[in-house]
Amino acid sequence: MDRLLNNPWIMKIIALLLALMLYLSVSIDNQDTNTILGTSKSSGTGTETITNVPVEVFYDQDNMIISGVPDTVNVTLEGSKSALQQEKLKQDLEVYVDLNNYGLGEHQVELQHRNISDRLDVKIDPQVVTVSIENQQSQEFPVEASFDKNQVKKGYKAGSAQISPETVTVTGAKSQLSQVAYVKALVELDNVSKDVNEQAEVVAFDKNLNKLDVAIEPEVVNVTIPIENRSKKVPISLEQTGTLGEGIEITDLSLDKDEVTVIGEKDVLDSISSIDNIPVDVTGISKTSEVKVDVPVPEGADSVQPKQVTVSVNVKKLDEEEEEETDAEETSVAEEEKDGKKSFESLSVSLNGQNSKYKYEILSPKNGAVRVDLSGPQQQLRNVTRSDIGISANVARLTPGEFSVPISLTVPSGIEGTLSTKTLRVKVSERNPSDEEEQNPSEPPEEGGNNNPDEPSDPSDNTGSNEEDEGNVENNASNEESGSSSAN
Template sequence: MDKLMNSHWVMRVIALFMALMLYASVNIESAPSVNQPSTPLSQSPTADKATVTEVPVVTYFDQENLVVTGVTESVNVNLEGATSSLTKARQLRDFEVYADLTKLSIGTHRVKLKIKNLSEDLKASITPSVITVTIEEKVTKDFQVEVDFLNEDKLEEGYTPDQPIVNPNSIRVTASKELIDRISSVKAAVNLENAEETVNRESRITIYDSDGNILPVEVEPTVVDVTVPIKSPSKSLPFKIIREGELKKGLSISSIEPDPKEITVFGPMDVLDKLEFIDGVTVDLSKINKDTVIEVAVPIPEGIKKINPEKLKINVDVDEQEEKAFTDQEIKAVGLSEAKNLEFIEPETGTQDVKIYGASNVIKDIKSSDIELYINLSDLSDGEHEVDVEVNGPQNITWSLENEKVKVKISSAS
């Protein structure tokens, strides 16, 4: 044993063993315990930083009775902490930046923004962190809605907008008294470009101050229905009544009175300028055997948008037929060239008798001069010709002639 202790190699081995034991003991004592608090975030190898931008600011106050202005819409939030928590916060944005105004009085205040629902292992700072807000009493007032016409200059020629109809015609504005007092107009806009008939639109309400600036106020409703009648060019026209069929034998028309006596037509100016009257209003006499009122549709001329009225009422009065005779009525010639001579062969006198038929009140005042007999000699060459005798006379009569045709001779002047 003494020999071993006196051996230099043995002593060296023992010394080395003791040194190793001491080293192990020191490292075991300095090793972190599993129950020790974690290393501060600033010293943690997994700590990180990030900024979450445009985080909305939530305000808490008595929204039923108060109005708050000056609250910034969004802020930036600077976060620092464990990477996993930081990543989650950035992706979910499940924390809230808010201003608690519940205990503040009416007036202007500087308020520090706060944050909640943030993970405990994250630190945060808000930019800006303080805002200036104004708390005012909420005021509600009704305003009439005006209509702005857009592109009115792009309507077709002659078309003009009439008084617009807004439903509802007033809206309710809620805001601070200061904003309410600044309201100059409440408007709904309607585009009239190329409009040719009534325009129906849903239009959003916009609130303006006297300088034309849009005011941020609460509006109810936010959208209204607007109807704008478009007045198109128009023209009042007479119309021609076409008689079809014949009355029952022994009856004559005493009077035909339409109501109204003119039709208003609507359409483009270039179409209206060409119209002088409306044709095609038809009355079927074969269906009339007594005084009656009939309703007749008015035909719409080509190119016309609409007419007013679309139907006419026509009062037709009938009476027992009476007869009146006129003798030796002169037969006039029309359409004869000045270089031609005319000779009546049959009848030689160039006259004939005519009978007219009609209601008593119609024929009683008709004179001989009111009845015109004529023959049309246009485009006839020299020689003898049989031509039809035609009659012109007042309305609501019929007639019969002694001879329907006459024989004439045309010759060139010598």
């Protein structure tokens, strides 16, 4: 081993190998380094776009009005990823424009930025803007309330709004103030039925209702909107029209609603007390059925609710009527008493509010009589008589024609009553002079009296008459005595 190491050729070869290895090692390291550096440079840069960055404007706010500067811009940053990451963490990027050294008029101004690292490239979109600088002016404008009248509950109406204060001060450039066409207090309504009182934002608009960027003082006002009730419930009545087929008779016309709501102005509503004589065409009806009838809108009113009502038309064939009627059913009331129940047959319906100019004929129920079914404590029912039951129909508002009128029932406290029919069919007609004479017949002249007032009375005639009268009295007395004795 020592001999090999002492051989100069062996040492030269070893030295050559070591030099070769060192060369290869350095060459490989340089290639790796270049590859690594190239990749780092490529992957270590990037871009970042920040949107909606607010723009700050510096100017004489007391005397100048600025327009043309956008509220926000987009900023694109480009540079190393580490610098971008740092900028994200800072979040103090600012974009601004300084107009303090600019005069009145229009100017092309470049937007500036600050608080951004010098290692980043910055692009602002837009970079240059056209700015208008004008003197600031103020002017007073009246305020009007703006709201949707259709957002008021049906049957109600929004009155005139009251605003406090009634005027506001609008501040802006002269060109802006010249565009102001409306200054409105915006009020939101949602199916309201009572007075509205709220704070409303004030906004200025041009003639095309575009919002103007001006200052308004005060920014809100108090708005009061009175909500008026424009509805009234009134009763309705029917009038039968058309012709029924032979052998058919209507026993009852009844409504699903006794009242409707009329919508209109107050003075019109005050003049409306009912809607009468709604025509019901019964032509072609041969069996009990339901008919939809339009409710007419009274003159001067806006509308009625509901617009239609349902009429139940009850009919029967004449050959199916019950023919077995006893004298007892016509002249007396049959009472049926069961456990907790009691019925009264053939109770007459009285007509209230009759007008002396009219005649009233009850078409149905037959004979103007109904059955009443009572229920309640049995002991209390035993004491109930027909005189304790009140059955009536109000005909005060009826005019000539045929009508269905609701029947009212009154029973003692603690007792429940049910009518065999809820409506009365009545015919109203004008009285003839002959009817009035029958109602108030003239008195004939007294026997033995003087029929001619122009001729004086004859005392002798009176004497004879008196004697005859005395004779008649005596005869009547004797007849009464004989009648009494025969009765005994």
